[in-house]
Amino acid sequence: MMRSLYALAASLFIILAACNRDRTVPVPELHLPDDLEATLWAESPMFYNPTNIDVDFRGRVWVAEAVNYRNFNNDSTKALHHSKGDRIVILEDRDQDGRAESSKVFIQDKDLISPLGIAVIGSKVIVSCSPRLIVYTDSNGDDVPDSKEIFLTGFGGYDHDHSLHAVVEGPDGNWYFNTGNAGPHVVKDKAGWTLRSGSLYTGGTPYNKVNQGNMKSDDGRVWVGGLCLRIAPDGKGLKVMGHNFRNSYETAIDSYGNLWQNDNDDQVVACRTSWLPEGGNAGYFSNDGTRYWQADHRPWQDIFTAHWHQDDPGVMLAGDRSGAGAPTGIMRYEGDALGEKYKGMLFSADAGRNVVFSYNPKRQQSGFSLDSRMNFVSSLAADNPLYVWNDTAQNRDKTKWFRPSDIAVGTDGTLFVADWYDPVVGGHQMGDSTGYGRIYRIKPKGKNPSRPDLDTTRVEGLIEALQNPAINVRAYAASMLVRHGEEAISQITPLLENNDEFIRARALWLLSRMGPKGRAKVEAFLSQPVSALRAVAFRALCAGQEDVVSLATKLAADSSAFVRREVAVALRDISYEKTKPLLVSLAKTSSGTDPWYIESIAAASGDHGTDFYQSMTDEGVIGSDPLHWNARTAAFAWRLHPAWLVPDLKTRAGASTLPESERSKALTALSYINTTQSVHAMLDLAASGIPQVASEAKYWLAFKQSNDWVDLIDWQKSGIDPETEKRIADMTVRLKKVTNEELPLDERKWNARDMARDETGAQMLIDLVAAGKVPKTLYPAIEAEIFKNPSIAIRTQAGHYFTKPGVSRTYSIPAITQLIPDGKKGEVIFGKTCAPCHKVDAVGSDIGPELSHIGGKYDQGALLDAIVNPSAGIVFGYEPYLVSTREGTSYFGFLVADGPQTVVVKDLAGRRHTIRTETVTSRKRQENSLMPEPSTFGLSEQDLADLSAFLLKHK
Numbered sequence: 029m030m031r032s033l034y035a036l037a038a039s040l041f042i043i044l045a046a047c048n049r050d051r052t053v054p055v056p057e058l059h060l061p062d063d064l065e066a067t068l069w070a071e072s073p074m075f076y077n078p079t080n081i082d083v084d085f086r087g088r089v090w091v092a093e094a095v096n097y098r099n100f101n102n103d104s105t106k107a108l109h110h111s112k113g114d115r116i117v118i119l120e121d122r123d124q125d126g127r128a129e130s131s132k133v134f135i136q137d138k139d140l141i142s143p144l145g146i147a148v149i150g151s152k153v154i155v156s157c158s159p160r161l162i163v164y165t166d167s168n169g170d171d172v173p174d175s176k177e178i179f180l181t182g183f184g185g186y187d188h189d190h191s192l193h194a195v196v197e198g199p200d201g202n203w204y205f206n207t208g209n210a211g212p213h214v215v216k217d218k219a220g221w222t223l224r225s226g227s228l229y230t231g232g233t234p235y236n237k238v239n240q241g242n243m244k245s246d247d248g249r250v251w252v253g254g255l256c257l258r259i260a261p262d263g264k265g266l267k268v269m270g271h272n273f274r275n276s277y278e279t280a281i282d283s284y285g286n287l288w289q290n291d292n293d294d295q296v297v298a299c300r301t302s303w304l305p306e307g308g309n310a311g312y313f314s315n316d317g318t319r320y321w322q323a324d325h326r327p328w329q330d331i332f333t334a335h336w337h338q339d340d341p342g343v344m345l346a347g348d349r350s351g352a353g354a355p356t357g358i359m360r361y362e363g364d365a366l367g368e369k370y371k372g373m374l375f376s377a378d379a380g381r382n383v384v385f386s387y388n389p390k391r392q393q394s395g396f397s398l399d400s401r402m403n404f405v406s407s408l409a410a411d412n413p414l415y416v417w418n419d420t421a422q423n424r425d426k427t428k429w430f431r432p433s434d435i436a437v438g439t440d441g442t443l444f445v446a447d448w449y450d451p452v453v454g455g456h457q458m459g460d461s462t463g464y465g466r467i468y469r470i471k472p473k474g475k476n477p478s479r480p481d482l483d484t485t486r487v488e489g490l491i492e493a494l495q496n497p498a499i500n501v502r503a504y505a506a507s508m509l510v511r512h513g514e515e516a517i518s519q520i521t522p523l524l525e526n527n528d529e530f531i532r533a534r535a536l537w538l539l540s541r542m543g544p545k546g547r548a549k550v551e552a553f554l555s556q557p558v559s560a561l562r563a564v565a566f567r568a569l570c571a572g573q574e575d576v577v578s579l580a581t582k583l584a585a586d587s588s589a590f591v592r593r594e595v596a597v598a599l600r601d602i603s604y605e606k607t608k609p610l611l612v613s614l615a616k617t618s619s620g621t622d623p624w625y626i627e628s629i630a631a632a633s634g635d636h637g638t639d640f641y642q643s644m645t646d647e648g649v650i651g652s653d654p655l656h657w658n659a660r661t662a663a664f665a666w667r668l669h670p671a672w673l674v675p676d677l678k679t680r681a682g683a684s685t686l687p688e689s690e691r692s693k694a695l696t697a698l699s700y701i702n703t704t705q706s707v708h709a710m711l712d713l714a715a716s717g718i719p720q721v722a723s724e725a726k727y728w729l730a731f732k733q734s735n736d737w738v739d740l741i742d743w744q745k746s747g748i749d750p751e752t753e754k755r756i757a758d759m760t761v762r763l764k765k766v767t768n769e770e771l772p773l774d775e776r777k778w779n780a781r782d783m784a785r786d787e788t789g790a791q792m793l794i795d796l797v798a799a800g801k802v803p804k805t806l807y808p809a810i811e812a813e814i815f816k817n818p819s820i821a822i823r824t825q826a827g828h829y830f831t832k833p834g835v836s837r838t839y840s841i842p843a844i845t846q847l848i849p850d851g852k853k854g855e856v857i858f859g860k861t862c863a864p865c866h867k868v869d870a871v872g873s874d875i876g877p878e879l880s881h882i883g884g885k886y887d888q889g890a891l892l893d894a895i896v897n898p899s900a901g902i903v904f905g906y907e908p909y910l911v912s913t914r915e916g917t918s919y920f921g922f923l924v925a926d927g928p929q930t931v932v933v934k935d936l937a938g939r940r941h942t943i944r945t946e947t948v949t950s951r952k953r954q955e956n957s958l959m960p961e962p963s964t965f966g967l968s969e970q971d972l973a974d975l976s977a978f979l980l981k982h983k
Contacts (some may be wrong), residue, residue, distance in 0.1 A: 058406065066468045068127070076095050076465055077094045079142070081357075082194070083500070085493060102457060108462055118171060134164070139162065153166065153173070160192075161181070163177045188208070188210040188236055193208070199506070199537035202259065206278065213255065217259060225245070225252060226239050250317075253313050255271050261507075270310060271310065274291055275292060276355075278290075280358045285568075289301075292355050293335065309342055312337075324731075342630070357434030358374070365471075374387040385404060432448075439497075443469070445470060447466040449466055484505065506538050517549070521535075547572070566595070607632060612647050626667055641665075674701060677694045699731075707740050711747070726753045729753065781810070798910065827961050891980065892976055897961075908921065912949050
């Protein structure tokens with residue numbers, strides 16, 4: 029009965045699709061390379077809201093739909109809604125005319141709530157939908173599931189974008205997938221091994237309320253945030269391949285076994301595309317997941333560096349900075365149907381940027397560089413600005429509604445790009461209530477490559493499928509060939525001589541899974557001249573061999589740093605006592621300038637970093653004189669930072685003979701040592717008087733006393749005011765955001781407002797305004813807050829640059845003199861506005877000139893002119909100065925002393941600030957008086973008449 033209902037539903041859906049093919053929806057003009065073209069392959073109502081796609085061995089496209097997308101945030105009564113759950117839909121171009129005409133529903137399930145991943149591997153259809161990874165099995169190939177299995181469960185991110193994403197099978201036969209940071213993720217595999225990963229991230233949905241960092245998994249390690257994971261198809265051997273992502277949407281794996289990912293943050297310009305080394309820490313949160321990157325943002329860092337913790341030991345390189353956006357599907361193209369120049373390209377879809385980026389990954393030292401980003405396909409011309417959606421533009425220019433959610437390669441080598449047709453992406457919202465979607469096909473211009481007829485019942489057909497560019501198609505072929513065992517080796521072996529390096533790599537992986545005879549052929553490749561294939565042979569052999577140390581010993585002295593790095597990676601999960609000699613040997617070959625190589629060796633030493641550093645010292649691998657460390661010694665000291673290096677790191681930090689970058693790295697390493705000795709060393713450096721060193725040391729003291737160093741010393745006796753230093757650091761970071769033209773205007777305004785409220789921040793803003801470096805577009809946001817600042821000095825200066833909201837700056841002195849004054853009211857006004865700086869008799873302060881006898885000097889007209897135009901005649905000795913320092917602070921007031929050792933500034937609160945002369949970068953006399961214009965206080969002309977009457981009585 030169920031099968032009959034599925035068949036009827038599928039037939040009706042095909043008829044509905046045919047009746048609606050001519051639906052008029054604007055089609056964007058897609059820009060792509062001149063030798064390629066994009067054609068509309070399928071569109072709604074054949075499917076809706078595509079989040080992810082995959083291609084099966086018949087060349088059909090499977091679509092994961094998210095029609096019931098965030099019902100807590102989108103009114104289902106006003107939008108398309110599936111009451112029986114979301115669906116997986118199969119699309120097919122049966123007549124191969126370049127457009128799909130067949131659409132059928134494979135499964136509709138109430139457990140599917142906005143699924144974000146689909147993988148089709150033979151008879152298994154794996155759907156990613158937090159908290160579950162679900163496997164539907166179609167045993168007889170009739171496109172109706174015969175069974176449903178909850179393969180894994182316990183992932184966070186129910187009905188959330190930052191959740192479970194697509195599975196892809198690797199060349200080793202394992203499944204790879206990832207999940208975002210909407211944890212906690214507490215997942216037990218079928219062997220009983222439990223993963224625990226979390227962070228302080230909550231929110232986004234009503235269900236993501238509880239999360240935490242610093243959780244240990246059964247391997248004893250602390251994994252954080254979003255994860256890249258690997259598991260065997262039998263559900264055992266769950267392993268973390270990378271962690272500390274924000275929301276990497278998908279992980280791609282190529283035939284070599286290299287992993288690729290893209291990650292995003294919609295708050296700042298921080299999206300990136302990266303090569304993912306095994307075990308890599310992507311750096312979004314602190315290492316234990318208890319702090320956001322913003323909390324760790326150092327004043328001297330740019331946002332991208334801070335965002336991905338790029339200056340922190342143990343964090344992988346971020347890769348390409350692609351800017352603001354929302355990266356989605358990612359894949360590496362291994363076909364040649366598009367043309368030889370596209371072979372090996374990495375494609376990264378970015379729904380937020382209306383684009384699919386392309387890269388040509390290049391080997392760089394022991395890793396990869398991704399510095400060749402181009403717009404591969406986009407709805408925006410190359411010279412167009414980023415299309416930004418807002419409420420008023422919701423229904424405007426729908427030809428720009430190209431939101432690529434995924435990209436996949438067909439069995440014919442053409443590309444499929446899924447388009448969630450919408451004006452906006454992410455944020456748990458939809459702008460298009462119809463759930464409209466498209467799939468485009470990218471192919472050579474004027475050509476229509478044909479789909480191969482893959483026969484998976486014969487070895488020859490499976491070998492042909494193994495060479496197919498569609499990743500899960502060739503993965504299925506590999507798994508079927510493994511079943512044939514050693515009898516298939518003779519037919520697979522010729523692939524080792526194939527001109528296509530990707531195919532040779534696949535053959536190596538496959539042979540390593542086919543018993544002793546197959547492994548023997550792979551072992552012969554350990555001396556192969558192509559280093560990339562030596563690395564593949566090593567990886568493949570390690571995947572199925574218990575004695576990894578013996579295998580690693582053979583390649584520990586390999587001529588390629590890329591291969592040697594693979595050796596170090598393979599040692600990461602083996603007892604340190606067994607691997608220490610090999611690790612020391614690998615360290616000897618380090619140049620110190622290859623960050624991937626340093627990290628792989630250091631990570632393999634695990635919790636034994638101090639012993640490993642000592643062993644390297646004993647073996648002469650690293651030097652002992654801190655002022656003459658080579659690059660290798662400096663790199664390992666920064667990464668491993670053993671506690672007994674405190675004196676050496678202190679020496680390096682304070683050494684004027686070293687570049688500032690090396691001194692800064694020494695300070696960073698020192699900050700990672702959680703001992704009393706390290707704190708005292710940092711205190712000494714803070715008091716050293718060396719500008720850069722002292723300011724950075726003060727920052728570290730202020731920052732670390734709130735976490736790792738909180739109990740190490742008595743901070744009240746330290747001489748460091750942590751609150752002041754933290755405020756300076758925080759405001760310096762905010763200032764970078766205010767001046768960053770690449771950030772959204774709203775974010776710049778938020779930070780400008782926060783600065784305007786703070787005394788230190790407002791002073792920094794005024795310094796910048798005086799230098800003409802703050803755009804007028806930010807003035808209203810600043811003006812709304814700066815006149816509320818508790819500091820009179822700030823309010824006074826602000827009056828020279830900003831207009832107080834609702835206050836006129838124009839006064840008529842002749843009109844004021846005609847008013848009838850009230851001296852008693854004037855006395856009250858003096859007490860509120862003038863007394864904080866001036867004294868009349870015994871009332872007030874002596875910061876500015878005394879006014880006890882002002883009536884004997886001025887008549888009413890002259891006095892009013894001095895009040896209304898305070899900068900016209902500044903009294904000698906009361907010229908205002910702005911003194912700035914290398915530490916990022918500035919002081920506004922009267923210059924009381926300016927000597928060879930100290931500069932003293934008296935501010936408008938009467939406080940004296942003593943500054944070391946060597947730290948002063950500038951002292952600028954201001955054109956305007958310290959005395960604010962009356963409009964700053966909102967005084968009326970009558971108020972000025974009353975005030976003048978009070979002052980003129982004093983002669």
